[in-house]
Amino acid sequence: MFSKKNVSRRSFMGGMAKVGTVAASTSILTACNSSSSSEEKTSIAGVKVAMLADVHFHDVFGHYEFSKFNSEVTIRSMQDSCESTRMFNENYFAFIEALEELGQQGIKYICLLGDFSDDGQVDTLKGFNRVVEPYIEKYGFEFFLTNGNHDPVRPYGAHQTKNFLHHTGASIAVTSDEDRNFTPNNVLIGQHITKGMWATGYQEMFDALGQYGFQNKPSYVSYETPWGSDKFEDRGLMISKEDGGNTFWCPDATYLAEPVEGLWIVSVDMNIYLPNDDGTSWSHASIGWEEGKKYKPQVMDWLANVTARAEAEGKTLIVFSHYPATEYLNSSANDFYYVFNDGSYNNTRVPSSDTAEQVINAGVKMQFGGHIHVNDTAVHQGENGTLINIQAPSLAAYTPSYKVVTCHSPTLFEIETKTLQDVRDFDALFPYYQLEKEHREWVGADVQWETMLEATDYRDFMFRHLDVLMHMRLKNGWGGDITALFEAATPLYWLMMLSCYEGTLDNQQTLALIEAMTIEANNSDILTIFAEWGLEDKAIDALAMVDGHCSTFLMNRDQMMAVSFKQLCLATLYQRNGDELALQDLNYQLLVPIRVAMEMFKHNDADGDLENIDWDTDYINQNPASGGSVQKDQIDLLLLRTRFASFARIYHQLGKAKPADHFFVDLTTGYVEDLAGNKQF
Known part of the structure; x- marks a missing residue:
């Protein structure tokens, strides 16, 4: 890895600097500062909103009744992390670093774009609260969450099993399933059963995290859901499989919160859980809007109503979900799939043009998404308008970054991408990984991640992770x-x-x-x-x-x-x-x-x-x-x-492709302007 220079794709990948950038930026700046426009008189002009995607929070100092194993920490193995598209432990420290940075920047409103937890486990959610509550008190943060496919993993909860490191460097299977069969081996030497590993469902999520947008609060100027209530028992719909099989009532976490006069934050739950034929289990394709447009028409209709009211009332609208609403790989999804055979980046997970059209028909002009762990900006030009989809990368994967949205007016936004590099304590767990390495070598198990322990900072750590992941998992397919x-x-x-x-x-x-x-x-x-x-x-x-x-x-x-x-x-x-x-x-x-x-x-x-x-x-x-x-x-x-x-x-x-680092968005024209290296705002 080389020096972190501010390199714009426009000047390198495109082969030349964009003509007219200064002139365009100057005209935009003039528009933002104009006192003659009614839009600029809104109370939220200059308000900043942070977008953090796929934090995948795991409490490395959690309980899980794990103290009996004489462990100071409750961490996942490096082996598991390097076989996953995300790190499991260091994102704990990255999340804290991001909160510190946001506090220092004076940013109050923080949106978490789903997969904010490892898998929504009981003790994970307790740890999440334990971490964020001091920052709420210190900086006055207001959190607004949407749920992803990892939180909750199923609408009414599910058993979970994860491997935690034992103090010897071996691993212990930690599970909520008392009936789970287990056979030890040289690496996985035991099993621990705890209720803290239970992956919560919607109701438990509302109970534990309701104060983060999922439920109304006295401090909100206004609050609503598509269901006319914020109570769990009122928020949901009947879902049936296409084949006419079982039909179940499924909860929904969509909401609109107005934390300050003029700012509408809309969290859209596009998780679709389909009942299996056994009547007790669920399937979850994790493709979001692609299924949501079909199975959640009530949400789409409500969203159309919200966007129309926002425009009529001059509200600044921030819409986010866990999932992308447009193609997010610059029209290259099929080629990535053809070369790398990665099911995470194929045409079954990429939203179709029809999906983008339906989101446009619902009045959405800009949408923030996560889920894919990529940094991307895409513009879909539809028959009835333009949709700008902004993908925030994961804090737990390369490149570990978050987005900061500055609201200049209801139609003018500046987006900056902040990458985490110097994360305090990012290497605090390295001594435990060294024990893991020594144990795996002692029992003859494979170790391909030694270079991870040579990382100089968090960005370098995640840079190395993708390299190791490619060798350990991706190339196998x-x-x-x-x-x-x-x-x-x-x-x-x-x-x-x-x-x-x-x-x-x-x-x-x-x-x-x-x-x-x-x-x-x-x-x-x-x-x-x-x-x-x-x-x-x-x-x-x-x-x-x-x-x-x-x-x-x-x-x-x-x-x-x-x-x-x-x-x-x-x-x-x-x-x-x-x-x-x-x-x-x-x-x-x-x-x-x-x-x-x-x-x-x-x-x-x-x-x-x-x-x-x-x-x-x-x-x-x-x-x-x-x-x-x-x-x-x-x-x-x-x-x-x-x-x-x-x-x-x-x-x-x-x-x-469109700029994805520092750029400006004009919703009246669908114009996206590259601001990389431009400090005019």
């Missing part, structure tokens, strides 16, 4: 070709040669080249292999094309050889999560060669249009889901070229 290139660490220079080779290569030839195309191999070594197949002339032409292409971009062979496919994969995942924030953690010796390679990879797109995706030609087997099903004996040059084209489309979209 990749297709045979991506895996082969990753394990061989094939340099970009050779990948570019394959991308422009004007011929066909069968499975055995392709595998032989992947094995031979190492960083140590010279051009003669590779040409000799082609000569044995009678294909030397086309190989010479391909090398000439690569060298000419590099020369055009003032690059040379050594620079392209210095970046491997493994580095390309990791850099792409960093940018998927952090968007332009990731550019502050990636050096130019890596980014520039990647951009040069992408310029050559784009010629592998079937129709030459990087904006267009044609499943019949752009994807082998005509479906991005086939990416992970490709076996090693199916690898050939045609398949590799479809992968190269996907990478090119991903980087093409990164280069033209």
Whole structure:
């Protein structure tokens, strides 16, 4: 990781600075400061609201009746964290650091965009209250929560089991299920049963956290729900499965709170729980608005009523939920799925255009979401208006950040992304992980996360986590070709040669080249292999094309050889999560060669249009889901070229996406202006 420079995608990924930025920003500033506009006379002008997503709070000093194990802390293992898309323990300290920062900035209103807890366990919610209450007293914070798929995990609660570290470095299964079967092994040496591990349902969540927006308070100017009441028994609806199976009453936590005259904070519960045929359990797809538009029409109708009243009354409206309401990967979701086979980023979880249209029809112009652990800004231009969806990244994953919204008027907002870097005590638990490491080595268990303990700060810690996660979990689902290139660490220079080779290569030839195309191999070594197949002339032409292409971009062979496919994969995942924030953690010796390679990879797109995706030609087997099903004996040059084209489309979209660091939003026009490095406000 390199120095944290303030790098804008507009100036690097897009290749040039945006013309007219200063003029546009000046006009916006004039509009914000104008005293002639009635909008600017609202009492909330200048009010700031913080957006924290996916805190995944776990109380590392919780009770869980765990003291009998002579443990000073109740923490999850590093092994579990490094196999998860989020850290389990250090986010405790990150959350506290974020609260301190917000207090120092004078920010009073804090929205938590779901998954504020580990899994809504009884002792976790107690710990949450214990942590935030002193900050409420110290800084006068007002919290507004929405629930995610981790809180609650089921509408009426559920048993939970987690592995906690034992003081020996081994692990203990901590569960709320007295009937759970358990068999110990060398790493997981025992089981502990406690009611504190029970994952609460809606009613228990309201009882424990009702003061954070879920229920009315005397201090609110106004408060309402779609159900005409804030009582648990009134807030919900009947939900049935499509097949006509069981129908159940399911709670809903949607609300509108007005903490100060003129500011309406709207928390939308888009969790959909469908009853299973057994009549006692529930399924939860965790896709939010995509199902919510169908199963919660009452909420959508109420939302339309709220937005209409807000506009008529001149209220400043802040709408948030746990889930995105638009496509959140710059129209690259299918390509990410095709290359990396990650179900978290596929077309089943990405909201459809119809969903965005229905949210627009409900009058929503700007929506904040979490759930995906990515930093992103997306604008959907619909038939009836524009929807701006702003994704706040997780505090428990790379890049650990939160958003600060400054309300300049009911239609003018400034959004800043604050990344946590220097978090006090982020390494306080490292001695326990060292014991875990020693125990795993003693019993012969795998350890791949030693570099995590070398982190210099919290941002670096999360930077390392994504790297380790890729090696320990993510790559296990990749297709045979991506895996082969990753394990061989094939340099970009050779990948570019394959991308422009004007011929066909069968499975055995392709595998032989992947094995031979190492960083140590010279051009003669590779040409000799082609000569044995009678294909030397086309190989010479391909090398000439690569060298000419590099020369055009003032690059040379050594620079392209210095970046491997493994580095390309990791850099792409960093940018998927952090968007332009990731550019502050990636050096130019890596980014520039990647951009040069992408310029050559784009010629592998079937129709030459990087904006267009044609499943019949752009994807082998005509479906991005086939990416992970490709076996090693199916690898050939045609398949590799479809992968190269996907990478090119991903980087093409990164280069033209909306700003996601510091930007300005005008809801009257749907205009999003990049303010990175601009300190005018």
